[in-house]
Amino acid sequence: MFQTFIASAITGSTSPTRDGSSGSTGARKGQWSKEEDTLLRKCINQYSPVKWSRVPKLAGLNRCRKSCRLRWVNYLDPSIKRGSFSEDEEDLIIRLHKLLGNRWSLIAGRLPGRTANDIKNYWNSHLSKRKLNVERRILKPIRPQPVTLPQNWSWLTMKKQGEAEPKMETKVPDEEEHDQWLMMINDYNLNDQMASNQHADFGFECAYGVGGEESTVDAILQWDGLLSDIRLWSDSEVE
DNA sequence: AACGCAATCAACCGCCTCAAA
DNA sequence: ATTTGAGGCGGTTGATTGCGT
Numbered sequence: 132m133f134q135t136f137i138a139s140a141i142t143g144s145t146s147p148t149r150d151g152s153s154g155s156t157g158a159r160k161g162q163w164s165k166e167e168d169t170l171l172r173k174c175i176n177q178y179s180p181v182k183w184s185r186v187p188k189l190a191g192l193n194r195c196r197k198s199c200r201l202r203w204v205n206y207l208d209p210s211i212k213r214g215s216f217s218e219d220e221e222d223l224i225i226r227l228h229k230l231l232g233n234r235w236s237l238i239a240g241r242l243p244g245r246t247a248n249d250i251k252n253y254w255n256s257h258l259s260k261r262k263l264n265v266e267r268r269i270l271k272p273i274r275p276q277p278v279t280l281p282q283n284w285s286w287l288t289m290k291k292q293g294e295a296e297p298k299m300e301t302k303v304p305d306e307e308e309h310d311q312w313l314m315m316i317n318d319y320n321l322n323d324q325m326a327s328n329q330h331a332d333f334g335f336e337c338a339y340g341v342g343g344e345e346s347t348v349d350a351i352l353q354w355d356g357l358l359s360d361i362r363l364w365s366d367s368e369v370e
Numbered sequence: 371a372a373c374g375c376a377a378t379c380a381a382c383c384g385c386c387t388c389a390a391a
Numbered sequence: 392a393t394t395t396g397a398g399g400c401g402g403t404t405g406a407t408t409g410c411g412t
Contacts, residue, residue: 252379
């Protein structure tokens with residue numbers, strides 16, 4: 132049975148590759164069949180740990196070493212977790228991506244059972260778009276609303292250490308203050324280990340007041356209330 | 371039912387690093 | 392010091408699937 136399959140596999144489509152990993156040797160390419168999966172699985176179970184360069188021969192597969200490795204690493208390995216990503220996993224991916232960039236294998240290392248390929252695909256098809264939407268929202272011109280600000284900008288960080296409140300003033304922020312706010316809130320979010328990056332991304336808009344509502348510095352410091360506002364607002368934005 | 375478009379994801383490609391010869 | 396082969400990575404492609412018209 133396997134022999135007949137192998138014979139048919141040889142007729143599979145081929146094309147040369149620059150690194151000679153498959154095409155130049157006439158190795159089969161494209162979707163893996165159930166029979167190929169079975170052969171590879173049997174080989175790994177029997178010989179593991181084994182050099183990937185030896186796998187095609189040991190398994191009786193007309194596939195290149197890379198194709199075998201990829202199939203195992205991304206699909207056949209029994210430790211791979213199937214099914215959709217949980218909210219926690221999603222959140223972790225977003226955080227790690229912010230920290231590591233497109234280092235998919237490193238990110239995958241922090242999510243047991245998830246492959247780098249899965250995470251990359253998930254990011255590209257789901258999360259990158261969401262990030263884009265968030266960025267678009269942030270870039271959306273928001274007319275500054277009158278807000279109650281501390282006259283001393285450094286107070287916000289000091290207050291967390293128990294400093295007394297400075298004098299407050301209600302005003303429409305100018306461009307420079309606008310930037311200061313953005314920096315300050317980003318900093319504040321980072322220092323406070325925000326519950327999620329999404330919250331951090333929305334913090335700025337909330338500080339400025341969304342939909343004509345006015346927010347004060349005190350409101351910013353009351354995270355519970357702020358976060359629920361953010362969630363309500365972001366939910367309505369997603370619709 | 372048929373078509374077109376968008377989303378998804380498995381698989382490939384090309385490059386890089388590293389160790390052994 | 393150089394070459395070569397293996398392992399691994401991120402980017403990209405293309406087949407498949409789902410959905411709207």
